[in-house]
Amino acid sequence: PAAADEVPAEVRERHTFLCQELDDHSYRYYMGNPVISDAEYDTLMRELVGIEERHPVLVTQDSPTQKVGAPISVDFAAVEHLERLQSLDNAFAPDELDAWVHRVESEAPVDAYLCELKIDGLAVDLVYEKGRLVRAATRGDGRVGEDITLNIRTIEAVPVHLDDSVRPAPELLEVRGEVFLPGEAFEALNARLADDGKPPFANPRNAAAGSLRQKDPRVTATRPLSMLVHGVGAHRGVEFTHQSHVYDLLRDWGLPVSDRYRVVPDIAKVREYIEYYAEHRHDPAYEIDGVVVKVDDVAVQRRLGSTSRAPRWAIAYKYPPEEVTTKLVDIRVNV
Numbered sequence: 037p038a039a040a041d042e043v044p045a046e047v048r049e050r051h052t053f054l055c056q057e058l059d060d061h062s063y064r065y066y067m068g069n070p071v072i073s074d075a076e077y078d079t080l081m082r083e084l085v086g087i088e089e090r091h092p093v094l095v096t097q098d099s100p101t102q103k104v105g106a107p108i109s110v111d112f113a114a115v116e117h118l119e120r121l122q123s124l125d126n127a128f129a130p131d132e133l134d135a136w137v138h139r140v141e142s143e144a145p146v147d148a149y150l151c152e153l154k155i156d157g158l159a160v161d162l163v164y165e166k167g168r169l170v171r172a173a174t175r176g177d178g179r180v181g182e183d184i185t186l187n188i189r190t191i192e193a194v195p196v197h198l199d200d201s202v203r204p205a206p207e208l209l210e211v212r213g214e215v216f217l218p219g220e221a222f223e224a225l226n227a228r229l230a231d232d233g234k235p236p237f238a239n240p241r242n243a244a245a246g247s248l249r250q251k252d253p254r255v256t257a258t259r260p261l262s263m264l265v266h267g268v269g270a271h272r273g274v275e276f277t278h279q280s281h282v283y284d285l286l287r288d289w290g291l292p293v294s295d296r297y298r299v300v301p302d303i304a305k306v307r308e309y310i311e312y313y314a315e316h317r318h319d320p321a322y323e324i325d326g327v328v329v330k331v332d333d334v335a336v337q338r339r340l341g342s343t344s345r346a347p348r349w350a351i352a353y354k355y356p357p358e359e360v361t362t363k364l365v366d367i368r369v370n371v
């Protein structure tokens with residue numbers, strides 16, 4: 037294998053620069069104060085990925101390409117997740133999606149993909165023991181998150197007890213999902229903040245994060261947050277065969293599952309789903325920044341496994357940024 041000093045100095049310098057730059061932006065973003073757009077961040081990240089693909093010797097565990105998200109605030113207790121929470125790899129164009137499908141299907145037989153919306157919210161982890169919600173945490177760095185149990189309990193969509201009328205609750209269930217503030221509630225909250233002479237939130241994602249991560253849960257309770265779940269972590273007393281099976285069970289237990297996901301047989305249908313929601317991006321009450329495509333069969337998911345940062349059995353197809361609205365929001369916030 038090549039040594040790091042065989043990489044041209046200017047490439048090494050650019051690599052170091054990009055790592056620092058991305059770490060800084062990530063910190064600001066998760067502190068609720070981003071200074072560049074997500075698209076700009078993604079462009080820098082793609083440049084870094086390109087350099088590391090050409091020069092694998094530069095990949096370290098500490099590279100932004102290898103880690104998940106956010107610093108932990110001192111305002112909350114740190115909690116270790118039962119199973120790691122990951123991020124998602126991205127595709128920004130049809131050929132990148134095709135490359136992912138090709139890679140997946142060359143490693144394992146796939147007879148169905150599950151397509152769903154990529155909610156632009158805040159990732160959280162809920163732990164149910166014998167059907168009772170015992171803990172909720174932010175994703176944090178994927179291994180350790182912030183304890184937000186009292187705040188989550190103010191969200192109406194999140195059951196404190198699983199519904200066991202259809203089937204008994206499992207002994208243990210770790211559920212992953214996205215907390216968000218619906219568009220209208222976001223506008224109303226910003227109007228209220230403006231009336232009170234307080235600074236508005238830049239976008240619904242920031243508003244959701246800011247509202248959930250309040251030291252005083254009574255403040256969170258005044259914000260009409262909602263949630264949708266999209267995965268499970270550790271579990272005991274239940275087995276899942278397919279991602280769609282996971283959703284059937286979660287729904288039966290009273291957890292909020294989106295009804296916009298579809299199970300499709302092939303890449304052509306995946307593309308149709310992506311094209312449909314590119315045209316209907318504003319149909320949901322929440323913001324989306326793309327579509328997530330998952331291999332439906334859990335046995336195949338296991339066979340494909342994950343990298344340190346993301347599963348190999350899923351990909352986020354990201355839509356291009358919406359220039360007009362982004363700029364309007366930027367202007368309002370900067371004034």
Ligand code: NAD
Nearest residue numbers: 061062065070072073074077123124153154155159266328
């Ligand atoms: P990500 O936003 O690309 O996607 C991963 C996350 O998507 C998952 O952790 C999950 O919580 C969420 N998700 C939403 N819907 C889902 C669904 N249906 N199924 C599965 N997961 C779903 O990655 P990330 O690691 O959360 O954040 C990185 C992104 O954040 C960047 O690509 C960039 O857009 C943005 N960012 C921006 C800045 C900035 O300065 N503007 C800085 C850092 C990060």
